[in-house]
Amino acid sequence: MLKYLMARNEDIPPGSAAVYWGYSSIVWFVIGTGLGAFNAAKLAFPDFVTGLEFLSFGHMRQVHVMAVIFGWISMAFGMTMMYMTPMLGNTKLWSEKLGVWNAFLWNVGLSLGLTVLWWGMNSGREYSDFPWFIDLYVLCFMTIPLGINVWMTIIHRRTQGIYITNWFFGAGTFMVSIVLLVGNLPEYFHLTGLTEAYLTWWNAHNILGLWITPVGAAIGYYTIPKITGNPLYSHRLGHLHFWSIVVFYSTPASHHLMSAPLPEWLKSFASVEGVLILVPAIAFVSNILMTMQGKWNMFVENLEVKFTVTGCLMAIPLNMQGGFQQTRAINWYIHGTGWIVAHAHLALLGFSTFVEVGAVYFGLQTIMRKKLWSLTLGNLHFWFLLVGFTTYWVSMTIAGLIQGAGKIYEVPYIDVVIAEHPYMIARWLGGSLVFMGNCVWLFNMWMTARAGTVIPAGRMAHELAYER
Amino acid sequence: MAWKTDAPMVSLTDDSTNYRNEELWEREDLGGVTTENNPVPVLVVVLVFITIITAFLVTMPLWGQRPTAALYAPYVHSMDKPEVLAAKDDVEAMKLIVAMNKGTPNDGLLERHPVTMDDLRMIRDQVTALEAKGVDMRDYSVVGDRVVIANFEGNFRPDGTRMRQQPWWDKGFTIDVFYLSNFLLWVFIVIKRLPPVTWQPRR
Numbered sequence: 001m002l003k004y005l006m007a008r009n010e011d012i013p014p015g016s017a018a019v020y021w022g023y024s025s026i027v028w029f030v031i032g033t034g035l036g037a038f039n040a041a042k043l044a045f046p047d048f049v050t051g052l053e054f055l056s057f058g059h060m061r062q063v064h065v066m067a068v069i070f071g072w073i074s075m076a077f078g079m080t081m082m083y084m085t086p087m088l089g090n091t092k093l094w095s096e097k098l099g100v101w102n103a104f105l106w107n108v109g110l111s112l113g114l115t116v117l118w119w120g121m122n123s124g125r126e127y128s129d130f131p132w133f134i135d136l137y138v139l140c141f142m143t144i145p146l147g148i149n150v151w152m153t154i155i156h157r158r159t160q161g162i163y164i165t166n167w168f169f170g171a172g173t174f175m176v177s178i179v180l181l182v183g184n185l186p187e188y189f190h191l192t193g194l195t196e197a198y199l200t201w202w203n204a205h206n207i208l209g210l211w212i213t214p215v216g217a218a219i220g221y222y223t224i225p226k227i228t229g230n231p232l233y234s235h236r237l238g239h240l241h242f243w244s245i246v247v248f249y250s251t252p253a254s255h256h257l258m259s260a261p262l263p264e265w266l267k268s269f270a271s272v273e274g275v276l277i278l279v280p281a282i283a284f285v286s287n288i289l290m291t292m293q294g295k296w297n298m299f300v301e302n303l304e305v306k307f308t309v310t311g312c313l314m315a316i317p318l319n320m321q322g323g324f325q326q327t328r329a330i331n332w333y334i335h336g337t338g339w340i341v342a343h344a345h346l347a348l349l350g351f352s353t354f355v356e357v358g359a360v361y362f363g364l365q366t367i368m369r370k371k372l373w374s375l376t377l378g379n380l381h382f383w384f385l386l387v388g389f390t391t392y393w394v395s396m397t398i399a400g401l402i403q404g405a406g407k408i409y410e411v412p413y414i415d416v417v418i419a420e421h422p423y424m425i426a427r428w429l430g431g432s433l434v435f436m437g438n439c440v441w442l443f444n445m446w447m448t449a450r451a452g453t454v455i456p457a458g459r460m461a462h463e464l465a466y467e468r
Numbered sequence: 469m470a471w472k473t474d475a476p477m478v479s480l481t482d483d484s485t486n487y488r489n490e491e492l493w494e495r496e497d498l499g500g501v502t503t504e505n506n507p508v509p510v511l512v513v514v515l516v517f518i519t520i521i522t523a524f525l526v527t528m529p530l531w532g533q534r535p536t537a538a539l540y541a542p543y544v545h546s547m548d549k550p551e552v553l554a555a556k557d558d559v560e561a562m563k564l565i566v567a568m569n570k571g572t573p574n575d576g577l578l579e580r581h582p583v584t585m586d587d588l589r590m591i592r593d594q595v596t597a598l599e600a601k602g603v604d605m606r607d608y609s610v611v612g613d614r615v616v617i618a619n620f621e622g623n624f625r626p627d628g629t630r631m632r633q634q635p636w637w638d639k640g641f642t643i644d645v646f647y648l649s650n651f652l653l654w655v656f657i658v659i660k661r662l663p664p665v666t667w668q669p670r671r
Contacts, residue, residue, distance in 0.1 A: 087499035163498040222501065231502040231671070236659045240508060240516075243658065247651045261619050268527060268640030273647070275523035282515050283508075290509075323519075329531035 005104060009097040015367035017099025018082035021075050022364045023449075024107055025356075026442050028071025033435040035064040040428035044421070054118050062117045062129040068348060069127075069207070070110050070138070076356040077215045078103065081150050081169050083363045084222045088166050089157025098149050105141040109134070123187050125196070127204035128180075132187040139180050147173035164238040168218030171246065175210040179203060194261065201256035208347060209249035209277075216311070216352040217241065217284045219359045223308045224291050227362065227462055228298055233290035241283035248276040255326035259335065267328075274326040281319035288312045302462055303378045304358040310386065311354030318346045333408060338420070339400025342393050349389050349434065357385070357441075364445060365461035370452030375466035377444040384437025391430030399423035480660040489662070494669045507665040520648065524641065529634045535581040536633075537595055537615050538605035542569045543588055544595045558585035591615050607632035 001020045004012045041048050042057050049055050086093045093099055113134040116122075122129045130138065150173045154166050162170075183203020186196040225232045232238065252270030254262050289312070292298075298305040321343050324330055334340065365372055372378055399420040406416035455461055470482040479486060493505070546552055546565045555561035562585050569578070590613040598608060598615065607629075609618040620638075622631030 084499075088501065090497065090499060159496055159498055160492055161496055161498065163501055163503070165501075225501045225503075226499075231504045231669075233504055234506040234508065235503045236506070236508050236662060236665075237512065238503070239658050240512075240655055243651065243655050247647065251647075264529075264620050264634060265638045265640035265643075268529070268638050269643050270640070271527035272523045272641065272644040275526060276519060276648075278519045279516050282512055282519070286509060286512050290506075324526065327526050327531070328529065328533060329526065 001100065002104070004097070004100045007097070009095055012096040012100065014086075014092050014096060015083060017093060017096050017103060018079050018363060018367050020100055020103040021079035021082055021106075022360050022367075023445065024103055025072055025075035025079055025360060026438070026445055028067055028075055028110070029353075030435070030438045030442050032064060032068035032072050033431065033438050035060060035067055037428065037431040037435040039064050040424070040431040044424040044428040053120065059118055059120055062122055063114050065127065066117060066129060067110070067114055069212075070106075070113070070142075073212055073348060073352055073356065074142075075103070075106060076360050077172075077211075077219075078106065078146055079363060080215075080219050080222070080356070080359045081146065081173070083367055084165055084219070084359075085150050085153045085169055088163045088222070089154060089159055091153065091156055091158045094149050094152035094156055098145060102142070102145045102149065105145070109137045109142055112137070125186070125200040125203075127207060128184055128187070128200060132184065135180065135184040135187060139177060143173065143177045143180060147177055163221075164232065164235070164242065165218040165222040167238075167242050168214045168221070171242070172211055172215040172218070175246075175250075176207070179206040179210055183207075197257060197260060198254065198262065202253035205253040205256055206250065209245070212348065212352050213249065213280075214242075214245050216355045217245075217280075217315075220284070220288050220308055220312055220355050223304060223355070223359050223362055224288055224312075227302060227304055227308075227460075228292065228295040230291050230293065230295055233287050233293070237283045237287040241280045241287065244276070244283065245280040248273050248279060252326070255331070258326065258328055258331045271327050275323045278319050278323045281315050281323075285312055285315050303372070303375065303382065304362040304462065306382060307354050307358030307361065310382075311351050311356075311358065314346060314350040314354060318343070318351050321346065333404040334400055337400040337403035337407065338396045338423075339404065342396035342400055345389070345396070346393055350393065353389075354385070357381075362461065364448065365452070365455070368449060368452070369455045370448050371455055371461055371464050372444065372466065373447035373450075373452050374444055374468040376468060377440050381437045381441045381444065384433050384440065388430045388433025388435075388437060391433065392427050393430075395423040395426035395430065399427070476660060478660075479662070479664045480657060481663070486663045486667075490667055490669070493663070494671065502669070502671060505663060505665060505668055508659065524644070528636060529638075530636065533634055534609040534611065534618070535577065536606050536618065537591075537598060537608035537610055539574055539577055539581065540583065540588065540591060540610060541595055541599065541605050542572075543583065544592050547585075547588060547592065561585055562588075587613075603629075604631075604633075 001016065004016055038049075039057060039060050042060070053059065082093055082099050113130045116131060116134060117129060121131050123131055123135075128135065150169050154162060154170050157166075180203070183199055183206065185191060186199050191199065221232060221238070224230075252273035254266045254270040255274040258267055258271075288309070292305075292309065295305075299309050300306070325334055325339070325343065361372065361378070364370075402420050402423070403416055405411070406413070406419070453464065453467055455464060470485055471480055472482040473480060481489070493503075543565050546568050547561075549564075549568070552561050552564050552568075555564055562583075565588075566578070591610055594615040595605070598605060607618055608615050618632040618634070620632045620634050622633060622635065624630055
């Protein structure tokens with residue numbers, strides 16, 4: 001891939017950027033979940049690896065979170081954008097060279113960012129932990145170039161209409177840069193106090209709401225109709241989904257600070273909008289499930305559909321939790337507990353990851369014209385991910401409820417730590433399963449590139465039988 | 469792009485534009501992905517409206533609001549009653565105080581925000597000082613061991629002080645209504661500008 005950095009744009013084979021983004025994302029997924037499993041081990045076994053400052057939980061947590069969000073999730077998004085956007089416009093990617101450079105600079109920037117976090121240099125702001133100079137780098141060399149490539153590809157499409165996936169891609173790449181620009185203002189201008197707190201959570205909320213959630217859904221809108229061959233059930237539901245996520249998800253960041261001295265009217269406003277995120281969820285899930293009509297056998301038989309539909313189904317508990325846990329009535333109990341950690345993983349490791357994994361499997365096979373090397377390993381990956389994630393989510397949800405009870409009834413903190421210890425071990429086991437599954441995936445995709453069966457011209461990957 | 473408004477529930481676009489759109493819809497290949505023109509299912513519409521109603525009901529400040537100083541003032545007054553002073557320990561004393569103050573409209577709130585004798589001791593002097601100043605105790609919130617001015621900005625009273633009480637409806641909800649109305653209106657228009665649902669693309 002590196003040789004294409006200096007090649008002329010027209011000499012770079014179409015799809016090269018997508019492959020670069022795709023493999024990078026898988027490597028980051030392995031690294032990110034490996035770090036997560038390591039962190040979980042430190043919480044389950046407090047004597048595990050002590051004495052090294054850079055491996056302390058306080059340093060490692062941010063490295064894990066940023067590796068997963070910007071490494072795995074965002075690079076997988078980049079991968080899907082590099083191949084879905086042009087395909088849906090019956091055109092080529094606007095600049096394959098920009099795509100390759102963008103992936104290269106993304107990897108460099110993220111490596112740099114994680115290194116400084118490891119050294120202990122961070123902003124102290126959750127989900128925007130990078131110091132200001134890395135934030136500027138992320139904006140200038142990572143998200144804006146990605147947005148330019150996506151937008152220019154959409155503008156240069158050879159279709160009159162724009163398919164729903166590209167609405168979300170265009171909006172998502174635009175909104176994420178705005179979110180990162182505004183959300184990090186406290187770091188650029190040293191804003192402090194409540195302003196800093198609010199902008200920190202405005203940034204964190206919208207990274208989820210205007211980047212990860214809509215782009216994750218956009219991927220599902222492509223993968224399911226493309227693989228099943230069914231038309232998307234309803235264009236109208238797509239409108240309902242798109243506009244409701246833009247309108248409702250963009251506003252309510254203050255529900256993350258229900259106990260802070262923000263104006264109460266702002267919390268009331270945010271809280272109502274917070275429940276209304278169920279509207280895009282209802283539209284998305286119903287549209288995808290209705291599109292599956294007559295093809296439910298593929299949920300069992302087809303690996304990519306299995307991943308995508310599982311991710312889609314996870315959007316139901318995700319949004320039920322997200323919609324209601326922010327209300328005053330529930331937030332006072334679960335705020336600051338493991339419940340929130342479980343919910344965040346349901347969003348990132350559940351819904352978003354499963355949908356993305358399906359798209360990365362499908363995209364890499366389609367672009368490289370290579371059938372997946374081993375279905376057995378693919379299925380193993382699915383079950384490792386599903387069982388590992390579920391173990392994690394259930395155990396952390398229970399741990400969160402225990403912590404909530406401990407908080408409300410003023411149980412001594414050390415008693416709460418002891419009570420939740422078994423769930424911390426379960427969390428570590430679940431996280432380790434996910435990590436192992438991803439190692440299997442990396443091996444399988446490596447072998448696919450090297451020894452996957454060549455897909456004949458005019459055929460699609462899923463139309464060929466697996467050989468292993 | 470001409471408009472037609474005689475049957476807004478069917479389509480807001482005139483027939484010739486709809487026809488051109490239908491032609492394009494059938495002809496166009498978006499990378500092998502196609503879309504149906506199915507209506508938004510009735511169940512989804514029902515769920516959306518249930519969600520909207522639930523969103524307002526579940527976020528009303530009846531649930532999860534901070535306790536006010538007015539809530540605990542009667543408790544503080546009861547601390548000096550002979551029977552409370554004669555209680556064998558704090559637990560029994562607290563039970564007596566709770567029993568003495570039952571039967572008020574605040575029963576539900578007090579049940580949701582229980583306190584101990586130690587909590588009352590920490591806020592006692594602050595509550596007494598505020599009562600001596602003659603302020604409206606509902607303007608003050610109890611936050612742990614502190615009694616502080618509540619974080620609301622209500623209307624001004626004739627004496628120039630500001631009401632600091634959480635209304636059941638605040639301007640946040642008003643903004644929500646404005647927001648939602650616009651959303652529903654514009655999404656309705658966007659959806660109804662499409663060809664009528666009686667038409668489906670032939671492929």
